[in-house]
Amino acid sequence: xxxxxxxxxxxxxxxxxxxxxxxxxxxxxxxxxxxxxxxxxxxxxxxxxxxxxxxxxxxxxxxxxxxxxxxxxxxxxxxxxxxxxxxxxxxxxxxxxxxxxxxxxxxxxxxxxxxxxxxxxxxxxxxxxxxxxxxxxxxxxxxxxxxxxxxxxxxxxxxxxxxxxxxxxxxxxxxxxxxxxxxxxxxxxxxxxxxxxxxxxxxxxxxxxxxxxxxxxxxxxxxxxxxxxxxxxxxxxxxxxxxx
Amino acid sequence: xxxxxxxxxxxxxxxxxxxxxxxxxxxxxxxxxxxxxxxxxxxxxxxxxxxxxxxxxxxxxxxxxxxxxxxxxxxxxxxxxxxxxxxxxxxxxxxxxxxxxxxxxxxxxxxxxxxxxxxxxxxxxxxxxxxxxxxxxxxxxxxxxxxxxxxxxxxxxxxxxxxxxxxxxxxxxxxxxxxxxxxxxxxxxxxxxxxxxxxxxxxxxxxxxxxxxxxxxxxxxxxxxxxxxxxxxxxxxxxxxxxx
Numbered sequence: 473x474x475x476x477x478x479x480x481x482x483x484x485x486x487x488x489x490x491x492x493x494x495x496x497x498x499x500x501x502x503x504x505x506x507x508x509x510x511x512x513x514x515x516x517x518x519x520x521x522x523x524x525x526x527x528x529x530x531x532x533x534x535x536x537x538x539x540x541x542x543x544x545x546x547x548x549x550x551x552x553x554x555x556x557x558x559x560x561x562x563x564x565x566x567x568x569x570x571x572x573x574x575x576x577x578x579x580x581x582x583x584x585x586x587x588x589x590x591x592x593x594x595x596x597x598x599x600x601x602x603x604x605x606x607x608x609x610x611x612x613x614x615x616x617x618x619x620x621x622x623x624x625x626x627x628x629x630x631x632x633x634x635x636x637x638x639x640x641x642x643x644x645x646x647x648x649x650x651x652x653x654x655x656x657x658x659x660x661x662x663x664x665x666x667x668x669x670x671x672x673x674x675x676x677x678x679x680x681x682x683x684x685x686x687x688x689x690x691x692x693x694x695x696x697x698x699x700x701x702x703x704x705x706x707x708x709x710x711x712x713x714x715x716x
Numbered sequence: 717x718x719x720x721x722x723x724x725x726x727x728x729x730x731x732x733x734x735x736x737x738x739x740x741x742x743x744x745x746x747x748x749x750x751x752x753x754x755x756x757x758x759x760x761x762x763x764x765x766x767x768x769x770x771x772x773x774x775x776x777x778x779x780x781x782x783x784x785x786x787x788x789x790x791x792x793x794x795x796x797x798x799x800x801x802x803x804x805x806x807x808x809x810x811x812x813x814x815x816x817x818x819x820x821x822x823x824x825x826x827x828x829x830x831x832x833x834x835x836x837x838x839x840x841x842x843x844x845x846x847x848x849x850x851x852x853x854x855x856x857x858x859x860x861x862x863x864x865x866x867x868x869x870x871x872x873x874x875x876x877x878x879x880x881x882x883x884x885x886x887x888x889x890x891x892x893x894x895x896x897x898x899x900x901x902x903x904x905x906x907x908x909x910x911x912x913x914x915x916x917x918x919x920x921x922x923x924x925x926x927x928x929x930x931x932x933x934x935x936x937x938x939x940x941x942x943x944x945x946x947x948x949x950x951x952x953x954x955x956x957x958x959x960x
Contacts, residue, residue, distance in 0.1 A: 481838040528839055548835065560838040591792065594725040594804040595772055595843075 473537045475571050476547060478503075479563035480532040484706065485598045486558060490523045490532065499523075499559055503534070506554035510547075511540040520573045520580070520714040524666075526598070526706030530583070531562070533714040535573045579643070579661050579715035584672045585708045586654040600653070601672075601708035607654070607679030609647070615678040616645045618688035619671055626695035628671055629664030630703070638664055638695075645671075657712070666703050674701030717781045719815050720791060723807035724776045728950065729842040730802060734767045734776065743767075743803055747778070750798035754791075755784035764817045764824070764958040768910075770842075770950030774827070775806070777958040779817045823887070823905050823959035828916045829952045830898040844897070845916075845952035851898070851923030853891070859922040860889045862932035863915055870939035872915050873908030874947070882908055882939075889915075901956070910947050918945030
C-alpha cells in the first residue's frame with residue numbers, strides 16, 4: 473500500500489473549515505471527492521489538524537493510502553483537475569507506511585495578518601483583520617515576549633477544547649510591518665483550539681492600550697480564558713507550514 | 717455646486733468593468749446606487765477612465781457634483797455603507813467646479829502581477845497571471861527598455877480602440893521579484909485600450925524566448941497589432957494611481 477503525503481493551499485472563505493462536517497462544505501470533503509475520482513480505492517484522508525471556517529492555508533499537509541500506480545509527480549495535477557480553484561494541491565511525496573500527518577507533526581507555523589489604517593481593503597477583504605485603532609508596537613512586542621517558551625495555554629484556548637494537556641511551547645513569535653500590514657508569525661510544537669487567534673486578539677488589545685503587557689504572565693498562571701483578549705477573526709489566519 | 721473627488725479601491729473579479737453597461741454589473745453602477753442613497757441629487761459620476769472586466773483598482777479616481785451638505789470626511793464612510801465589500805471608497809476631497817477626473821488626469825500608474833512556478837495559487841487565484849514557463853529576466857528587461865519614451869502604440873492596443881492619436885509616453889516601466897511574484901509597474905501619460913495587457917503579454921513572450929527583445933522597435937514602427945504578443949489576462953492588472 474502506498475502512503476502519499478500531499479501539501480494543499482486553500483482559501484478558507486467559502487468553507488466550513490478543513491474537517492468534514494454534516495453542515496457546510498469542508499476542504500477535506502472536496503479533496504476526498506477528487507481522490508475518489510483519481511484513486512478509486514481511497515475513502516480517507518488524514519490532515520495535520522483542523523482549521524476553522526474562514527481560516528486559510530498556504531501549506532496544509534495530509535496523507536492517504538492507495539494501491540494506485542499513478543506516478544507521484546502526476547498526483548498534484550490529477551487532483552487539481554477535480555478541485556475548485558480555491559483549493560490547490562501544491563506538492564506530493566511518497567512516505568513510509570507508518571507516516572501520519574497529525575501524529576508525526578513536530579510543529580506548525582501560522583501567520584496572522586492585520587490591516588491597519590482608516591479604511592478596510594476591497595481587494596483583501598477576506599485576507600486580513602482590519603484594525604482601525606492606532607497600535608502601540610512597543611507594548612505589543614513587550615507582550616509577545618511573555619508568550620515565548622513553554623506554558624500552560626488554558627487561558628489562551630477555547631473553552632470548547634477537549635484536550636487534557638494544555639502545555640505547549642511557542643518557539644518563535646515575530647512581527648513584520650509592510651505598509652499598512654502588520655504580519656505576525658508564530659511557530660510552536662502544537663496549538664490548542666483557537667490558540668493563535670486568542671493570542672493575536674490579546675496582543676491587539678495590548679496595542680490598543682486596553683490591556684497591560686505585564687498582565688500576560690498572570691493570565692497564563694490564572695488559566696482563565698475570560699482574562700485574555702477576544703478571539704481574532706478567522707480571515708487573518710493562515711496555516712503556513714507543518715513541520716515533521 | 718460642490719465637486720467631490722473620490723478614490724476607490726475595487727476587486728474587479730465579479731464586475732463587467734468600471735463602466736456602466738447594459739449587460740453585467742459595473743463598479744460605476746454600484747457607486748451610483750450608493751450615491752443615490754447618500755446624496756439624492758447625484759445621478760452621474762465621472763471616472764478617470766475605464767477598467768475591463770476582472771481588472772482591479774488600488775486607487776481609481778472619480779468625481780461627482782452635489783448640493784448635499786455632508787462633511788467631506790464623512791463621504792467615504794457614508795458611501796461604503798451602501799457598497800458591497802469588494803468596492804471601498806478610500807478617500808474624498810473637495811475640488812474646484814471645473815475639475816474633471818478624466819480630462820485633468822496627467823498620468824496613470826498600473827501594476828501587473830505574474831505568478832511564476834509550477835502551481836497556480838488558491839489564495840491569489842484572481843490576483844495574478846500564472847505563468848509556468850521559466851522566464852529569461854535579462855531578455856524581459858532588454859525588451860522593457862524599448863517601451864520607454866514616446867511612441868505610437870498602435871501595435872500595442874486593441875484593434876477596437878477608437879482613439880485617433882495613438883502616441884503615448886511611457887515614463888517608467890520597472891519589475892520587482894518577490895518570491896514567486898513578478899511585479900511590473902508602468903507609468904505613462906495615458907494608456908490605449910488594452911495597452912498595458914498587450915505590453916505585458918509581449919514581455920512574457922520575450923521571457924519565454926518566443927519573441928526577440930530586439931523586434932520590439934520594429935513592431936512599434938510597423939503599427940501592426942498581430943506582430944505583438946497576446947493580451948495578458950485581466951486578473952493580474954491593477955490601476956494603482958491616477959496622477960493630476
